[in-house]
Amino acid sequence: MKRGLAIVAGLGLLAATYAVAATTPTSQLVEAPFGSRGSLGDTVSSQHLIATVHEASLAHEVELGSWRGTTAGVWFVADATVEATLESKLIEVDLFIDGVQYGGTKRGDGGTVDEHTVAVRFPATGPLLIELPADVVNFPGARSAVLRISPFGDDRLDSVVEIVIDLTTLEVADRVELEPARDGSR
Amino acid sequence: MSDSERPVTEVPMTWLRRNRWFLVALAVLIPAALVVSLIPRFFPYLENQPAVIDVARGLDERYSGANVKLTDLEVLDGEALNAPAGSDVVVATFAIDVVDPPASSVCTVTLVAPIDGVEREWDEAIASSDYEVPDEFEKYCDLSEARRYHLQLVFYVPRGEVPDPAIRFTSTAAFPQELRLH
Numbered sequence: 494m495k496r497g498l499a500i501v502a503g504l505g506l507l508a509a510t511y512a513v514a515a516t517t518p519t520s521q522l523v524e525a526p527f528g529s530r531g532s533l534g535d536t537v538s539s540q541h542l543i544a545t546v547h548e549a550s551l552a553h554e555v556e557l558g559s560w561r562g563t564t565a566g567v568w569f570v571a572d573a574t575v576e577a578t579l580e581s582k583l584i585e586v587d588l589f590i591d592g593v594q595y596g597g598t599k600r601g602d603g604g605t606v607d608e609h610t611v612a613v614r615f616p617a618t619g620p621l622l623i624e625l626p627a628d629v630v631n632f633p634g635a636r637s638a639v640l641r642i643s644p645f646g647d648d649r650l651d652s653v654v655e656i657v658i659d660l661t662t663l664e665v666a667d668r669v670e671l672e673p674a675r676d677g678s679r
Numbered sequence: 680m681s682d683s684e685r686p687v688t689e690v691p692m693t694w695l696r697r698n699r700w701f702l703v704a705l706a707v708l709i710p711a712a713l714v715v716s717l718i719p720r721f722f723p724y725l726e727n728q729p730a731v732i733d734v735a736r737g738l739d740e741r742y743s744g745a746n747v748k749l750t751d752l753e754v755l756d757g758e759a760l761n762a763p764a765g766s767d768v769v770v771a772t773f774a775i776d777v778v779d780p781p782a783s784s785v786c787t788v789t790l791v792a793p794i795d796g797v798e799r800e801w802d803e804a805i806a807s808s809d810y811e812v813p814d815e816f817e818k819y820c821d822l823s824e825a826r827r828y829h830l831q832l833v834f835y836v837p838r839g840e841v842p843d844p845a846i847r848f849t850s851t852a853a854f855p856q857e858l859r860l861h
Contacts, residue, residue: 580789580800613799614837615766676763 526648528641528655540652541582542611544575544642546621547679549658551630554668555622560602562622569595569623569660570669573606574678575642576616583610583645588623590660591634598622604673607642619674635660730856742858743786743850744779745822749860750829752846755810757838762808766835770810771846773830773860777822781852786820788848790834791859792841800847804833822850 531537536545549571555562562568575584586597586607597607601622609617621640629635636659643653695702734740739748751772762768769790790801812818816831836844848858 578799579797581802610802610805612801612835613794614840615763615835677765 524649526641526643526651526653528639528653530655530657532657535656537654537656538578539643539654541578541580541644542575542584542642542654543578543616544573544654544656545679546571546573546640546642546656546658548572549640550664550666550669551625551660552666552669555620555671556668557601557604557620557622557671558673560600560604562598562600564624566625566627567629567665568669569621569625570671571621571640572619572679573621573642574616574618575606575611577611577613579613581610581612585643585645585648586621586623587641587643588625589639589641590625590629590632595623595625598624602673604671606674609674615676616678617674617676618679620671630661630663630665632660727855731859732856733859733861735861739776740858740860741778742848742856743784743822743853744777744781746774746776746778747848747858747860748774749846750774752844752860754836754842754844757808757835760808760810762810762835765838767838767841768804768808768810769834769836769841769844771832771834772816773820773832774827775820775822775830776827777825780822780824781850784822784850784852786822786848786850788820788832788846790836790841790844791847792836792844794837794840801834801836804835808833808835820848822852 529537529539533546533549536543549569552568552570553564555568555570569588584607588595597605599608601608601620604619605622606617606619607621609619611617626632638658638660640656640658641648641653642656643651732740732742734747734749736749736752739746749771751770753770755768755770757763757765757767760768771788771790788803791798793799810833812831812833815829817828818831820830820832834844846858846860848860
């Protein structure tokens with residue numbers, strides 16, 4: 494009787510150990526930033542930034558000032574207004590699809606909003622450009638992609654703006670012409 | 680019947696009485712364990728919090744090996760100076776006497792002011808306006824060599840929203856102390 498109980502208790506403890514190991518959150522999850530979420534058109538505030546993503550689309554080619562952006566994939570193109578809440582910030586944008594991170598392009602010749610420093614009460618308005626795989630709309634997570642707008646640098650445990658976007662509903666253009674980012678609101 | 684002849688009745692010990700020393704030990708050890716757990720992160724965090732030294736305009740304050748004095752802080756009409764849309768121009772003038780320069784330091788000067796009850800901060804101006812810093816003033820804060828100079832910095836702030844700004848003056852050599860010049 495006692496031996497049976499010991500075996501059952503041992504197996505139970507092993508199962509409990511497995512459950513604990515299997516459900517322990519990863520450091521990525523534990524240190525994830527706190528996202529203030531919204532949709533296209535919403536003005537969303539985080540601790541550091543106030544951002545509005547007015548509209549978004551996909552394009553095979555973009556023209557930004559004198560820069561012409563071609564890609565083997567597809568461009569995610571958004572028009573956004575961003576300002577700082579407490580102090581001047583250089584900003585960073587990333588799009589998350591199925592947990593995969595796609596960063597804002599640095600090829601935009603300084604014309605995108607995320608290549609600007611934004612200050613308190615001095616918003617900047619202009620394009621955000623992110624290069625994505627050509628078949629991105631077929632990805633399982635394409636309906637709930639998350640555009641994260643955060644201060645440049647390490648955003649672990651920080652406060653960020655997140656806009657949830659259904660990429661499958663976006664218009665796909667062959668070519669779009671964009672104005673470089675400028676000071677002020679839309 | 681004398682006291683010595685009276686029968687002794689045994690009082691049963693309560694649970695609390697039986698365990699009193701263990702409970703006393705717990706009362707000491709639990710707070711001690713909490714304090715010990717805070718040592719690696721929380722206490723260094725507290726020590727690194729900015730220690731603000733408030734200094735009134737026109738007064739010298741010894742900071743990071745220099746005597747620092749805010750001699751003037753003016754908010755100018757941005758529209759009249761063709762400043763960026765929606766901005767006013769703030770001109771801050773300092774007298775700095777570097778007496779004992781630190782081996783290495785980076786000096787940072789920002790403008791702070793409350794809006795809606797929360798302190799906000801602006802960096803030195805990058806954009807241009809009709810206001811130009813006169814030639815007799817330095818345009819960059821530098822505490823690396825012993826000398827006396829006058830410094831003037833320009834800031835743009837949201838128009839009409841910063842009537843009473845202050846200056847936050849920091850040096851990496853004096854961290855976490857910082858000056859708040861009013």
